[in-house]
Amino acid sequence: MHLSKTNADVVIIGGGVIGCSIAYFLAKNHGIRAIILERDAVASAASGSAAGELAALGRRQYSDDFSKFILAGIQMHGDLYEEIVQISGIDYLLSDIEQVRPAFTSVEVSELKEQMVWQNSFLGLEAEWLKTTDLRSDYPWISHNVLGGVVTLEKQLESYAFCIALLQAGETLGVRLKTANVVGVASEGNVVTGVKISDGGMVGTNCVVLANGPWASIGAEWFGHAIPMIPLKGQIVHTATASDLDLPRYSIFHNSAYVLPKPGGDLLLGTTDEDVGFNNTPTEDAKNLIMEAALRLAPSLLDAEVRYITACLRAYSSDGLPILGKIPGWEGSYFATGHGHKGITLALITGNAIADHVANGESQIDLKNFALTRFQNLQENIT
Numbered sequence: 001m002h003l004s005k006t007n008a009d010v011v012i013i014g015g016g017v018i019g020c021s022i023a024y025f026l027a028k029n030h031g032i033r034a035i036i037l038e039r040d041a042v043a044s045a046a047s048g049s050a051a052g053e054l055a056a057l058g059r060r061q062y063s064d065d066f067s068k069f070i071l072a073g074i075q076m077h078g079d080l081y082e083e084i085v086q087i088s089g090i091d092y093l094l095s096d097i098e099q100v101r102p103a104f105t106s107v108e109v110s111e112l113k114e115q116m117v118w119q120n121s122f123l124g125l126e127a128e129w130l131k132t133t134d135l136r137s138d139y140p141w142i143s144h145n146v147l148g149g150v151v152t153l154e155k156q157l158e159s160y161a162f163c164i165a166l167l168q169a170g171e172t173l174g175v176r177l178k179t180a181n182v183v184g185v186a187s188e189g190n191v192v193t194g195v196k197i198s199d200g201g202m203v204g205t206n207c208v209v210l211a212n213g214p215w216a217s218i219g220a221e222w223f224g225h226a227i228p229m230i231p232l233k234g235q236i237v238h239t240a241t242a243s244d245l246d247l248p249r250y251s252i253f254h255n256s257a258y259v260l261p262k263p264g265g266d267l268l269l270g271t272t273d274e275d276v277g278f279n280n281t282p283t284e285d286a287k288n289l290i291m292e293a294a295l296r297l298a299p300s301l302l303d304a305e306v307r308y309i310t311a312c313l314r315a316y317s318s319d320g321l322p323i324l325g326k327i328p329g330w331e332g333s334y335f336a337t338g339h340g341h342k343g344i345t346l347a348l349i350t351g352n353a354i355a356d357h358v359a360n361g362e363s364q365i366d367l368k369n370f371a372l373t374r375f376q377n378l379q380e381n382i383t
């Protein structure tokens with residue numbers, strides 16, 4: 001690709017985990033020093049508040065292809081942890097944690113057992129079914145009302161520290177960060193010539209990456225596209241346990257409810273999936289719902305004290321998959337959004353692949369399932 005030398009070879013809009021990861025891989029693997037334009041603080045949106053769990057399963061079982069992509073993303077976390085910590089000097093505490101998925105009804109028992117077979121045979125994980133008595137003795141925080149559950153070994157990290165580590169590692173290699181609210185793009189034909197800033201300024205470039213989370217749906221309009229993606233609000237309750245109560249050493253997940261002890265010492269209770277537009281204000285209702293659901297999973301939480309609640313927005317596409325790759329109809333501009341519940345998990349694999357596309361027009365990691373053009377019913381309105 002041709003990289004102009006105006007103000008920046010590559011402009012990345014959004015200083016979340018996806019933007020910081022792309023910038024890091026561009027610098028490290030291709031020697032391209034991108035500029036990140038972030039209107040607020042780095043990691044101030046979902047990337048700084050995410051639970052930081054890295055697991056192949058989500059609320060539901062994903063397609064085989066997407067599950068493999070997620071597993072490859074988790075593998076990269078293991079492979080690159082030492083390198084990123086070493087370059088950045090920031091330890092974001094990547095660690096293993098046992099995850100328990102309990103069943104409360106016989107239908108859930110069948111569903112979980114079926115899922116477990118798939119996890120073992122297709123994903124090659126070591127998922128194990130534990131009956132009620134074993135669950136109760138090995139995982140004493142779990143409710144006595146369960147009918148058994150699946151246990152797997154997963155990974156987790158501290159999300160805010162991870163995002164800052166990626167930024168710091170990138171900056172060490174020449175990445176620049178500028179506080180700027182991008183409000184549009186200037187173009188000639190099908191090539192961008194710069195991005196417009198709200199103060200009337202402009203950053204010249206021929207290459208733009210839209211990595212601004214749910215706000216990429218607004219950015220897509222600058223390129224004449226409407227993307228099927230909503231902001232999906234999620235809230236998390238941060239608690240402190242009574243001083244005589246040790247934190248559990250495992251997490252408990254059931255549908256959208258979870259209890260997750262963090263390596264940094266917090267105990268997180270999640271979460272909600274709310275379709276309420278770009279509203280990211282924490283609410284009392286959500287806190288009560290989350291506490292209720294968490295208590296059902298782990299009655300010991302009755303003594304937990306609520307410290308604070310966070311609310312932020314996931315970029316959620318209509319089929320639940322990320323939107324990655326070339327912006328149709330444009331030379332040198334890219335989408336990197338739509339990571340839904342999995343943006344921390346997928347940050348490294350996305351960053352690596354998008355950086356390869358920006359530098360070489362292709363990547364070893366296949367992104368065709370994530371192209372915007374998959375939404376056949378979208379009539380593209382290319383400027």
Ligand SMILES: Cc1cc2nc3c(=O)[nH]c(=O)nc-3n(C[C@H](O)[C@H](O)[C@H](O)COP(=O)(O)OP(=O)(O)OC[C@H]3O[C@@H](n4cnc5c(N)ncnc54)[C@H](O)[C@@H]3O)c2cc1C
Nearest residue numbers: 014016017018039047051052053182213234342343344345
């Ligand atoms: C409650 C909750 C829990 C989660 N838990 C997990 C988890 O356990 N594991 C996991 O893998 N994922 C999790 N996620 C998902 C994950 O947080 C997101 O997928 C990920 O953070 C998305 O990163 P991003 O960089 O795309 O977007 P964001 O973090 O939203 O960052 C986008 C950035 O772009 C900036 N921006 C927007 N518009 C502009 C503009 N015009 N100009 C300049 N800057 C702009 C914003 O200020 C923001 O900083 C969770 C999400 C939520 C809400």
